[in-house]
Amino acid sequence: MNDPSKLERSRIVHLLQADQSPGSVLVKGWVRTKRDAKGFSFIEINDGSCLANIQVVADETLSNYATIRKMTTGSALSLSGRMVPSRGQGQRWEIKAESVTLVGHAPEAYPLQKKRHSDEFLRTIAHLRPRTNKYGAAFRIRSQLALAIHRFFQDRGFHYIHTPILTASDCEGAGEMFRVTTLAPGDAAVANDFFGVNAYLTVxxxxxxxxxALALGDVYTFGPTFRAENSNTRRHAAEFWMVEPEMAFCDLAQDMVLAEALLQHLAGHVMDHCAADLSLFARFVDKELMHRLAALVEKPFFRVPYADAIAILERSARPFEHPVAHGNDLQAEHERYLVEHHFKGPVIVYDFPKEIKPFYMRMNDDGCTVASMDVLVAGIGEIIGGSQREERYDMLRRRIESIPLAPENYWWYMESRQYGSVPHSGFGLGFERLVMMVTGITNIRDVIPFPRTPKNIAF
RNA sequence: UCCCUGAUAGCUCAAUCGGCAGAGCGGGUGGCUGUUAACCACUAGGUUGUAGGUUCAAGUCCUACUCAGGGAGCCA
Known part of the structure; x- marks a missing residue:
C-alpha cells in the first residue's frame, strides 16, 4: 500500500490545501531546512508549486536514517509516507515518512542559507536564487501575470500576434539598437551580411x-524587446518583455480606457490568484503593497493633459532640479510629484507637444500636440506609453520627412495609409515594470530570472 | 555616460585618533523525545576588491583602476 512506485507524485500546493488526509503520498522536492532531535528529524520540503514547505517527520526506524541525518539544505529528495495532522503548532499537515530517497546531494558549500540574503548577493548566484522564497514567489507571480495578460486580451476578442525579433527598421525614439550580423570580424561590407542590409534586434x-491591427482589428504582442542603451538604473534592462496592444477604429480616449482596464485587471488577478506569494512581499518588501494594489483596482486613474500637468507643476513652486516649462518633457522628479504628491494615485498624462514624441503619433487639431499618453504609477514612473497613430497619409509623410530616418525604409508602413487607412491606437506596457508594480520589488534585475544590463550577461 | 556612496571570514556586518582583524549567522563535531530562522556546548575559517604611494606602523590617509548600490539622463 505504501510502495512509492505505485503512488502519483503530489504537489505540495495541493496537499497543504487538503481538507482531509489523502493517506499515503509521494512528494519530491528540495530540503529548505532540517531540524534534528534525538532519534528523529523535521525536514521541510519545497517543490516550487507554492511558497509554503511541507514538514516531514523522519525517525530512526527508517533503514537509511543515518543518511537522512546527513542530508543538507538544498538536497533534492523523494519521499513517501502518510499525511497526518501535525502535532506541532504552525502547520496543519505533516508527512510521517516511510521512505526517503536522496535524489541529489547538496554539499555544505550550498550558498543559500536559512537566513535573509541581500539582493545584491543573490544576483551573483542568479542560477540558484529561484530557490529562495522571495524569488520563487516573484517568478510564480510573473507567470500568473503572463497568463492574466493573455486572458484579458483573449476575453476581449484580441488576437495574439508575433512580430519579428530581427528587424531592419528603427522605431524612432525607442533607443539604441543591438546590431545583428554574421559578418566575419573585419568585414565591413554590408552586402555580404546575412540579410544584405543592416539588421538589428527589435526595439x-x-x-x-x-x-x-489593420487586418485583424484588435491585436496584441507579448514578447522580448532589446535596447542597447547604456542605462544603469533600477528601472532599465537591455532585454525585457513588452505587451503591445494595437486597435483599429480606436482613438486615444479608448486607448486610455483600455490601458486603465488592463492594469486594474492584472492587479486584481494577482490579488485573487497569488495571495500567499503576494503576502510575502506585503510583509517583507513593501508594507503599503496591498493598500496600493487595492486602490489601483478600485479607483479610476486621473487623466490630465500635458499642458495642465505643466501648470500644476508650475503652481507647486517646488524647487525642481530640472526646469518646468511648456515644451520640456516631464522628468522623473516631475512625474513623481504628480503621482505621489498631487494626485496620490496613477495618472495618465496625454496630448504631449509633438516635438518630444515620435513621428507616428497623430497630430492633434491644435497643430502643436500629438494624441499621446503616458500612464504613470508610484515608484516606477512610466509603466505604459501609447498613442493614437497618424493614419492620414499626408500628415505622416510630413512628419517622417522632418526626421533623420530614411523614409524609403518605411514604404510599407506608409502604404498602409494609402489603402483603407483607419484611425487606430495602441500602447506598450513594460512587463518587468508591471511585475515591479505588483510585487513592490524596486530593482528590475530582481523581477526577471536572468537580467541583461550593461556588462552583465554571465548567466 | 554623469554625480554620490561603498568593497573586511561562505553570508550580514563591526574594528574609536593611523597602533594585536572581531561578532552573529552559515559550516564541522558532540548533545537534546515535537521542532518552526529550533536550542545548548565546542571548533575550523582572513593576501581587508586590484595596483601603487605616504608612514616607525595602513582595514583606516592619498592616487588610479575594477566591481557593486543609489540618484540622474535615455526609456518600457
Missing amino acids: SGQLEAEML
Whole structure:
C-alpha cells in the first residue's frame, strides 16, 4: 500500500490545501531546512508549486536514517509516507515518512542559507536564487501575470500576434539598437551580411503590429524587446518583455480606457490568484503593497493633459532640479510629484507637444500636440506609453520627412495609409515594470530570472 | 555616460585618533523525545576588491583602476 512506485507524485500546493488526509503520498522536492532531535528529524520540503514547505517527520526506524541525518539544505529528495495532522503548532499537515530517497546531494558549500540574503548577493548566484522564497514567489507571480495578460486580451476578442525579433527598421525614439550580423570580424561590407542590409534586434513590435491591427482589428504582442542603451538604473534592462496592444477604429480616449482596464485587471488577478506569494512581499518588501494594489483596482486613474500637468507643476513652486516649462518633457522628479504628491494615485498624462514624441503619433487639431499618453504609477514612473497613430497619409509623410530616418525604409508602413487607412491606437506596457508594480520589488534585475544590463550577461 | 556612496571570514556586518582583524549567522563535531530562522556546548575559517604611494606602523590617509548600490539622463 505504501510502495512509492505505485503512488502519483503530489504537489505540495495541493496537499497543504487538503481538507482531509489523502493517506499515503509521494512528494519530491528540495530540503529548505532540517531540524534534528534525538532519534528523529523535521525536514521541510519545497517543490516550487507554492511558497509554503511541507514538514516531514523522519525517525530512526527508517533503514537509511543515518543518511537522512546527513542530508543538507538544498538536497533534492523523494519521499513517501502518510499525511497526518501535525502535532506541532504552525502547520496543519505533516508527512510521517516511510521512505526517503536522496535524489541529489547538496554539499555544505550550498550558498543559500536559512537566513535573509541581500539582493545584491543573490544576483551573483542568479542560477540558484529561484530557490529562495522571495524569488520563487516573484517568478510564480510573473507567470500568473503572463497568463492574466493573455486572458484579458483573449476575453476581449484580441488576437495574439508575433512580430519579428530581427528587424531592419528603427522605431524612432525607442533607443539604441543591438546590431545583428554574421559578418566575419573585419568585414565591413554590408552586402555580404546575412540579410544584405543592416539588421538589428527589435526595439518594438509596434509598426508591424499596426499592420496586423489593420487586418485583424484588435491585436496584441507579448514578447522580448532589446535596447542597447547604456542605462544603469533600477528601472532599465537591455532585454525585457513588452505587451503591445494595437486597435483599429480606436482613438486615444479608448486607448486610455483600455490601458486603465488592463492594469486594474492584472492587479486584481494577482490579488485573487497569488495571495500567499503576494503576502510575502506585503510583509517583507513593501508594507503599503496591498493598500496600493487595492486602490489601483478600485479607483479610476486621473487623466490630465500635458499642458495642465505643466501648470500644476508650475503652481507647486517646488524647487525642481530640472526646469518646468511648456515644451520640456516631464522628468522623473516631475512625474513623481504628480503621482505621489498631487494626485496620490496613477495618472495618465496625454496630448504631449509633438516635438518630444515620435513621428507616428497623430497630430492633434491644435497643430502643436500629438494624441499621446503616458500612464504613470508610484515608484516606477512610466509603466505604459501609447498613442493614437497618424493614419492620414499626408500628415505622416510630413512628419517622417522632418526626421533623420530614411523614409524609403518605411514604404510599407506608409502604404498602409494609402489603402483603407483607419484611425487606430495602441500602447506598450513594460512587463518587468508591471511585475515591479505588483510585487513592490524596486530593482528590475530582481523581477526577471536572468537580467541583461550593461556588462552583465554571465548567466 | 554623469554625480554620490561603498568593497573586511561562505553570508550580514563591526574594528574609536593611523597602533594585536572581531561578532552573529552559515559550516564541522558532540548533545537534546515535537521542532518552526529550533536550542545548548565546542571548533575550523582572513593576501581587508586590484595596483601603487605616504608612514616607525595602513582595514583606516592619498592616487588610479575594477566591481557593486543609489540618484540622474535615455526609456518600457
